[in-house]
Amino acid sequence: MSTSTASRLEHIIASGLIAAVGVWVAYTSYTQAPAEAFVFPRLVSTVFVVLALWTFGKACLGWSKVGAGLSGSMFLRMLPGLVIALIYIFWAAKGLGFYTATTIAFFILLSLYDPASHGTIRTWIKRLLITACFMVVMYGLFAKLLKVYTPREIFF
Amino acid sequence: MEFLAYMGDVFIPFNFLLLLIGTIGGLILGATPGLSPTMAVALLIPFTFQLEAAQGLILLGAAYTSTVAGGAVSAILLKIPGAPANIATTLDGHTMAKKGEGAKALQLSFLSSAVGGIFGVLLLIFLTPVLAKWALAFGPSHLFWLAILGVTVIGTLDSSSVVKGLLSGCIGLWLSTIGFDDIMGAQRFIFHPALGGGINIIAALIGLFAIPQVISMFAKGRVDSGAEVIEVKKHPIGSAFRALASHPRALGIGTAVGSVIGLIPGVGGQIAGLVAYDQSKKFSPERDKFGTGHSEGVIAAESANNAMVGPSLVPLLTLSIPGSPTAAVLLGGLLIHGIFPGSDLFDNHPDVAWTFINSMLIGQVLMCLFGLYVAGLAARVAQVPQSVMAAIVLALAVFGSYSVQSSMGDVYVMAALGTGMYFLERFGFSAAPLVLGLILGPIAEANFIQGSMIATATDGLAPYFLTGVLNLTLIVIVIASIFYSVWMELRARRYTNKEEMMT
Numbered sequence: 017m018s019t020s021t022a023s024r025l026e027h028i029i030a031s032g033l034i035a036a037v038g039v040w041v042a043y044t045s046y047t048q049a050p051a052e053a054f055v056f057p058r059l060v061s062t063v064f065v066v067l068a069l070w071t072f073g074k075a076c077l078g079w080s081k082v083g084a085g086l087s088g089s090m091f092l093r094m095l096p097g098l099v100i101a102l103i104y105i106f107w108a109a110k111g112l113g114f115y116t117a118t119t120i121a122f123f124i125l126l127s128l129y130d131p132a133s134h135g136t137i138r139t140w141i142k143r144l145l146i147t148a149c150f151m152v153v154m155y156g157l158f159a160k161l162l163k164v165y166t167p168r169e170i171f172f
Numbered sequence: 173m174e175f176l177a178y179m180g181d182v183f184i185p186f187n188f189l190l191l192l193i194g195t196i197g198g199l200i201l202g203a204t205p206g207l208s209p210t211m212a213v214a215l216l217i218p219f220t221f222q223l224e225a226a227q228g229l230i231l232l233g234a235a236y237t238s239t240v241a242g243g244a245v246s247a248i249l250l251k252i253p254g255a256p257a258n259i260a261t262t263l264d265g266h267t268m269a270k271k272g273e274g275a276k277a278l279q280l281s282f283l284s285s286a287v288g289g290i291f292g293v294l295l296l297i298f299l300t301p302v303l304a305k306w307a308l309a310f311g312p313s314h315l316f317w318l319a320i321l322g323v324t325v326i327g328t329l330d331s332s333s334v335v336k337g338l339l340s341g342c343i344g345l346w347l348s349t350i351g352f353d354d355i356m357g358a359q360r361f362i363f364h365p366a367l368g369g370g371i372n373i374i375a376a377l378i379g380l381f382a383i384p385q386v387i388s389m390f391a392k393g394r395v396d397s398g399a400e401v402i403e404v405k406k407h408p409i410g411s412a413f414r415a416l417a418s419h420p421r422a423l424g425i426g427t428a429v430g431s432v433i434g435l436i437p438g439v440g441g442q443i444a445g446l447v448a449y450d451q452s453k454k455f456s457p458e459r460d461k462f463g464t465g466h467s468e469g470v471i472a473a474e475s476a477n478n479a480m481v482g483p484s485l486v487p488l489l490t491l492s493i494p495g496s497p498t499a500a501v502l503l504g505g506l507l508i509h510g511i512f513p514g515s516d517l518f519d520n521h522p523d524v525a526w527t528f529i530n531s532m533l534i535g536q537v538l539m540c541l542f543g544l545y546v547a548g549l550a551a552r553v554a555q556v557p558q559s560v561m562a563a564i565v566l567a568l569a570v571f572g573s574y575s576v577q578s579s580m581g582d583v584y585v586m587a588a589l590g591t592g593m594y595f596l597e598r599f600g601f602s603a604a605p606l607v608l609g610l611i612l613g614p615i616a617e618a619n620f621i622q623g624s625m626i627a628t629a630t631d632g633l634a635p636y637f638l639t640g641v642l643n644l645t646l647i648v649i650v651i652a653s654i655f656y657s658v659w660m661e662l663r664a665r666r667y668t669n670k671e672e673m674m675t
Contacts, residue, residue, distance in 0.1 A: 022598070022599060026599070027599060030595070030596075030598075030599040031599070034339070034343075034596075037343075041346055041361070044361060048358075048360070049358075050356050050358055052355070052356055053353035053355070053356040053358035053360060054358075054360065055620075055621070055624070056349060056616070056617040056620055056621065057346065057349045057360060057361075059620070060342060060345045060346050060349065060613075061346060063338075063342050064339070064342040064343065064345075064346055067335055067338055067339040067342060068339060068342075070335055071335055071336060071339060074335075080599075080600075081665070082332045082333040082336060082599075082600030083332075083336075083597075083598055083599035083600030083601075084598060085598055085599065086595070086598050090391045091391075093390065093391055093392070093393035094387055094390040094391035096390075097386075097387070097390030097562065098387060098390060098591070101386065101387075101390075101566055101587075102587065102591070104566075104570070105570060105583060105584070105587040106584065106587070109570060109574075109580070109583065110580055114570070114571065114574070118567050118570070118571075121563070121566070121567075122563045122564075122566075122567055125559065125562060125563040125566070126559050126560060126563050128559070129389070129390065129393065129394055129557075129558065129559030129562065130394065130557060130559045130560075131394045131395055131557055131559070132557075146560065150563075150564065150567070154567060154571065157219075158571050158575065162218070162219065162221070162222060162575060163222075164571070164574070164575040164578070165578060166571070166574060167580075
């Protein structure tokens with residue numbers, strides 16, 4: 017797989033997904049009632065589906081050249097961070113409370129991607145300190161200054 | 173000279189404090205590679221909810237102005253442009269720093285940024301009220317075409333593929349229709365309860381600009397910034413003034429190019445900096461020195477990228493059409509306070525409009541004053557590991573999008589749009605047209621429906637939307653921008669093919 021441009025298969029999958037969304041949007045626009053509420057969506061979805069199918073067609077013919085794509089190594093490097101971020105957003109933030117979840121997610125992400133050594137106590141203490149300082153700033157900003165009431169659940 | 177009547181409002185202690193915070197914070201954020209001006213402004217929006225409209229805009233405007241200038245710090249001292257607008261600055265700025273002229277390069281960069289920026293804001297001051305009055309003549313059909321123009325121009329000029337740019341715009345327009353229809357109250361495309369109230373623009377902006385950056389940082393893995401800060405030796409500011417004064421051509425070209433490019437929706441600071449650099453080189457008798465650490469290169473690039481800031485807000489403040497992604501974010505900042513740009517802004521909220529514009533003028537001077545003092549600190553911040561930046565931006569995005577309406581639904585929408593956008597970007601789609609579609613969609617739809625009603629009662633749909641000088645002018649510009657971009661894309665492809673064949 018080239019690192020500079022995405023492969024034909026990658027383009028086909030990406031544009032195929034968009035084309036599927038486009039077809040669904042167009043189908044929904046033209047079949048839902050009341051029709052008056054869907055006049056503008058019909059206009060948009062018509063152009064959407066035409067452009068999406070055009071892009072899909074180009075990808076199938078191997079004419080899609082724009083976009084670096086996603087290499088396997090890149091995907092593997094990004095995957096742990098993405099999974100943790102998604103768990104944090106879609107479950108932990110509500111389930112554990114914003115501040116608890118953010119503290120945990122922040123520390124894990126920091127530890128996962130920190131280029132500093134993972135074998136010394138000093139670097140782990142540094143990470144803990146960064147996390148603690150950051151959380152104090154976030155708490156001060158959002159809870160005290162902006163008075164945003166976030167889900168608390170356990171701890172705080 | 174109405175703006176002078178509101179100049180005093182900028183110096184109200186709290187307003188001035190916000191201007192200082194926005195300017196200094198923006199300089200530091202701007203120097204941080206990966207934190208674009210648009211993302212910085214989007215992440216700041218939640219902090220403006222509790223402020224008055226003018227105060228919120230002062231903070232956002234100051235951040236916008238100084239992030240563009242702050243990007244020069246890392247471009248000069250680290251050879252990493254803080255934002256795409258500072259790419260041209262790297263060419264001569266970093267070479268100057270390596271030759272021991274880092275302080276001079278920074279001084280020239282901030283001084284020329286201030287000159288260009290002040291000229292750009294003056295253009296905004298004098299052009300905006302005239303155009304806002306002219307915009308009163310616009311009917312629903314014209315506003316519909318203007319909204320379409322906003323999406324197509326950004327979709328075509330700001331994207332590497334015309335079709336993908338337009339498709340991104342269409343996705344944005346479709347996303348704007350999700351929720352309840354305003355007239356019939358019908359549900360449209362609500363396939364998840366979080367979408368019941370439609371897509372919140374602020375949450376979407378945060379997601380679309382911040383989350384792809386976070387994932388990009390993840391994708392780099394465990395990497396250090398890898399950049400070493402070049403030490404800055406002292407350099408008398410007086411000689412920097414003299415150096416600037418001795419290169420009026422580069423300053424003039426940079427300022428003029430930046431101002432003109434700023435007025436064109438979708439072109440942006442990156443192009444402004446590069447075109448100004450190129451033109452200055454062409455007209456300079458010392459063109460051979462460009463790229464070897466020549467002052468003119470820094471002056472042209474930095475005066476251009478800051479000169480485009482003011483004019484880039486003209487279409488937003490007059491016609492409600494954001495000319496750039498950052499302007500779109502600023503529109504979000506206006507809308508949360510129930511203020512619509514255009515003549516309404518200048519007629520009913522002149523204090524907000526002029527205090528905001530005046531603050532940008534004063535902000536240019538502050539940016540220049542503080543830039544040199546903050547530069548050292550900003551360069552250190554730019555060395556912060558990406559792992560820390562990614563975690564900080566992610567947490568800010570979650571808290572920021574939640575604080576819009578205290579709704580988890582907004583956080584889910586932010587995350588879903590942001591993650592989707594990252595993958596789309598990897599395949600040549602870009603966030604700017606999508607954002608423009610999302611923001612301009614309601615304007616386009618409202619005017620399309622209103623225009624359709626008028627058309628039904630008068631001549632019919634086609635004559636109403638497709639005739640008349642203004643309609644036709646706008647349609648021609650829409651079509652021309654598409655054809656021009658297609659032509660440019662084909663030309664670039666032919667050039668690439670030729671190069672490939674030769675190698």
